[in-house]
Amino acid sequence: RELYTAADPLELLGTGAEGRLLGSPSAWAVEFFASWCGHCVHFAPTWRALAHDLREWRPAVVLAAIDCADEANQQVCNDFGITGFPTLKVRACMCWARAWFHPSATVEDLRHAIITNLEQSQDAWPPSCPPLEPASTEEVRSFFQRNKDQYLALIFEKSDSFVGREVALDMLQYENVAVRRVLSSEEELVEKFGVTTFPSGYLLLRNGSFSRLPVHVEARSFYTYYLRTLSGVTRGSYKLNTTAGAANETNTPQPKRADRSKVYMADLESALHYSLRVEAARAAALSGAQLDAFKCYVATLVKYFPGRSCVQTYLQSLDTWLRNWTEPELPRSILKEAMKNNRDASHPAVLPTNVTWVGCQGSEPHFRGYPCGLWTVFHLLTVQAAQNGPDKELPLEVLNTMRCYVRHFFGCQECAQHFEAMADESMDRVASREEAVLWLWSHHNEVNARLAGGDTEDPNFPKLQWPPPDMCPQCHKEEWGVHAWDEQAVFTFLKAHFSPTNIYLDYTEAEPIPMAGEGTGTRLGTESLREEREKEEKEKEKETEEEMRAPGRPGSPEPRRPSIVRLNPRLREAGEDIVDLDSFSEQHFKSQALRAAASRRRRLSKRDTIALPRDAGEEEEAGEGVRRTPWLRVLGLGFSRLDISLCVALYFLSSMCLLGMYTFFRLRTRARKGRPGFPVA
Numbered sequence: 001r002e003l004y005t006a007a008d009p010l011e012l013l014g015t016g017a018e019g020r021l022l023g024s025p026s027a028w029a030v031e032f033f034a035s036w037c038g039h040c041v042h043f044a045p046t047w048r049a050l051a052h053d054l055r056e057w058r059p060a061v062v063l064a065a066i067d068c069a070d071e072a073n074q075q076v077c078n079d080f081g082i083t084g085f086p087t088l089k090v091r092a093c094m095c096w097a098r099a100w101f102h103p104s105a106t107v108e109d110l111r112h113a114i115i116t117n118l119e120q121s122q123d124a125w126p127p128s129c130p131p132l133e134p135a136s137t138e139e140v141r142s143f144f145q146r147n148k149d150q151y152l153a154l155i156f157e158k159s160d161s162f163v164g165r166e167v168a169l170d171m172l173q174y175e176n177v178a179v180r181r182v183l184s185s186e187e188e189l190v191e192k193f194g195v196t197t198f199p200s201g202y203l204l205l206r207n208g209s210f211s212r213l214p215v216h217v218e219a220r221s222f223y224t225y226y227l228r229t230l231s232g233v234t235r236g237s238y239k240l241n242t243t244a245g246a247a248n249e250t251n252t253p254q255p256k257r258a259d260r261s262k263v264y265m266a267d268l269e270s271a272l273h274y275s276l277r278v279e280a281a282r283a284a285a286l287s288g289a290q291l292d293a294f295k296c297y298v299a300t301l302v303k304y305f306p307g308r309s310c311v312q313t314y315l316q317s318l319d320t321w322l323r324n325w326t327e328p329e330l331p332r333s334i335l336k337e338a339m340k341n342n343r344d345a346s347h348p349a350v351l352p353t354n355v356t357w358v359g360c361q362g363s364e365p366h367f368r369g370y371p372c373g374l375w376t377v378f379h380l381l382t383v384q385a386a387q388n389g390p391d392k393e394l395p396l397e398v399l400n401t402m403r404c405y406v407r408h409f410f411g412c413q414e415c416a417q418h419f420e421a422m423a424d425e426s427m428d429r430v431a432s433r434e435e436a437v438l439w440l441w442s443h444h445n446e447v448n449a450r451l452a453g454g455d456t457e458d459p460n461f462p463k464l465q466w467p468p469p470d471m472c473p474q475c476h477k478e479e480w481g482v483h484a485w486d487e488q489a490v491f492t493f494l495k496a497h498f499s500p501t502n503i504y505l506d507y508t509e510a511e512p513i514p515m516a517g518e519g520t521g522t523r524l525g526t527e528s529l530r531e532e533r534e535k536e537e538k539e540k541e542k543e544t545e546e547e548m549r550a551p552g553r554p555g556s557p558e559p560r561r562p563s564i565v566r567l568n569p570r571l572r573e574a575g576e577d578i579v580d581l582d583s584f585s586e587q588h589f590k591s592q593a594l595r596a597a598a599s600r601r602r603r604l605s606k607r608d609t610i611a612l613p614r615d616a617g618e619e620e621e622a623g624e625g626v627r628r629t630p631w632l633r634v635l636g637l638g639f640s641r642l643d644i645s646l647c648v649a650l651y652f653l654s655s656m657c658l659l660g661m662y663t664f665f666r667l668r669t670r671a672r673k674g675r676p677g678f679p680v681a
């Protein structure tokens with residue numbers, strides 16, 4: 001189940017949302033949310049109820065929602081300057097305003113906020129929106145001369161009342177009736193209609209007669225109901241059910257098998273990717289405390305994150321790059337470029353970009369995921385800092401990093417406020433790195449207790465005081481009949497649980513093999529496979545060239561010559577030494593071109609992306625390959641040495657043949673000329 005579905009009467013926006021929003025003549029109220037954010041989960045029923053409540057206000061006002069947690073929507077959310085969730089934006093004219101929003105806002109509050117925003121942009125009034133300003137005596141007097149409607153409903157009200165405007169919008173879909181609000185200060189009309197209570201509704205007919213609206217309660221829904229049932233009042237042609245937006249297709253991922261006693265590298269890397277490239281890259285530019293917080297986060301990761309070698313190289317390179325960035329402001333575009341992976345380096349710097357939750361996978365897309373991954377990363381960091389750092393120095397090193405990260409980048413704004421309140425209360429009393437581990441553990445448990453049983457709790461993963469007794473029996477004890485923690489046992493447990501030996505690589509993207517042949521030896525990802533294939537080709541080609549250049553070299557095995565036949569995969573499989581000439585030359589030059597392109601790409605990316613040590617020898621070799629045979633590539637035709645030799649041989653043979661034929665015929669002609677001819681009759 002998603003937070004919103006196509007069945008809700010709101011537009012679920014996805015990629016291309018900007019075109020939809022900016023090109024529309026309607027007023028829009030959009031909720032920018034993150035599906036993993038607990039407060040967005042809380043808020044979703046209110047927004048859904050509002051969508052139902054304002055259903056009839058289309059096409060003047062359209063309610064929409066967009067999931068900024070979906071990386072496909074990242075650009076749109078960035079363009080709208082979204083830094084926290086949920087954020088509501090209202091657009092009546094061409095300018096977007098951040099709508100007033102309080103976590104406890106009711107449907108009524110939000111409805112009023114939308115109307116207020118609409119009224120603030122009088123100059124670009126949505127064409128289908130009815131006039132909402134109060135009617136004057138003159139306007140009422142001449143109404144039927146200027147309009148074809150059968151009825152005019154007047155809602156008399158005080159200036160702070162919204163009823164008249166709400167009824168006007170509620171009746172937008174209906175024909176033959178118009179609604180105007182009249183303020184209690186419009187004395188002439190108040191007197192003419194004999195109005196004594198506010199609000200109260202009156203109905204005027206074309207023939208000039210009028211009567212009070214016979215409703216039980218002077219309220220929006222009663223007025224609306226009565227007006228819709230008037231004879232001759234009909235619903236217009238606008239289709240209400242065109243709500244399906246351009247929502248991104250979300251495929252529910254297959255459940256993964258996870259063991260809760262393990263920590264999964266896929267969760268950690270997904271959290272790092274999301275925190276660095278999505279959460280921290282939301283602001284148009286980082287500066288001041290925000291930039292410091294980002295640098296601090298990366299520096300702490302470099303020190304304590306027990307990542308795979310390609311991830312560590314990535315973090316180190318990013319850290320170096322950030323240290324060299326001395327400008328007061330770091331624009332998002334530059335930061336994003338610097339955060340790209342560098343797979344072509346001799347030491348690949350790669351932080352996988354796919355988000356895969358394993359231990360943090362929820363039973364539904366809006367449960368668990370990123371916040372679970374973030375907690376796990378910071379528990380791991382506190383434990384690693386306690387194991388590897390000097391105990392008495394900088395006890396708050398990791399906790400401060402987390403506090404700054406959460407304050408500046410964590411998209412769930414209310415979560416960040418709660419965490420800040422906890423940190424403010426007691427974090428500065430932490431005196432050692434061991435205490436830092438326990439502080440985070442106990443405060444995470446505080447959050448667990450607060451959220452237990454709430455609507456953000458995944459029913460399959462109830463929020464328990466952690467670690468539960470079946471995970472760590474020694475951590476629990478009873479003191480005078482009351483549960484108590486054995487903190488020393490908890491610390492021992494946390495050290496073991498968040499240790500590198502308890503981190504499992506299930507479902508992680510394969511680590512790329514370094515170009516220079518160093519590395520972990522794990523199986524490769526698709527890109528690395530390509531590199532491996534290129535390497536194989538290079539070796540094969542080198543071998544062939546050597547064979548052709550030095551046949552029968554002393555000490556070398558008998559030279560192997562490729563025979564010119566069509567490729568037969570079966571024979572090739574059998575290990576026969578058969579080379580298809582076309583594919584041979586094609587592969588030869590393709591691999592050279594690929595190498596040349598790779599070295600070109602490296603040179604191009606060098607300026608903007610993370611500077612990494614690269615294999616100079618390899619570049620030289622690639623250059624050498626290109627230099628060795630430039631004339632063979634004239635016109636890009638791609639002939640091999642073998643092709644050229646064969647052409648020369650054939651040319652020579654055919655010339656000899658022609659010469660032979662010429663000599664033969666010449667001799668024969670000469671012989672005939674010498675013979676006596678027959679007499680002509």
Ligand SMILES: Cc1cc2nc3c(=O)[nH]c(=O)nc-3n(C[C@H](O)[C@H](O)[C@H](O)COP(=O)(O)OP(=O)(O)OC[C@H]3O[C@@H](n4cnc5c(N)ncnc54)[C@H](O)[C@@H]3O)c2cc1C
Nearest residue numbers: 038368371372374375414415418419441444445456461466
């Ligand atoms: C800083 C922060 C503040 C948050 N504040 C709020 C909030 O105010 N309101 C809200 O709705 N959501 C909040 N969240 C999200 C919420 O805490 C959960 O992360 C989210 O609901 C997902 O819960 P989960 O079941 O995956 O487990 P999580 O609580 O995310 O825990 C992740 C994993 O950590 C381990 N773990 C659990 N407890 C502990 C512990 N005490 N010590 C060590 N490891 C533990 C478990 O293996 C668990 O699977 C916050 C998240 C963060 C990171």
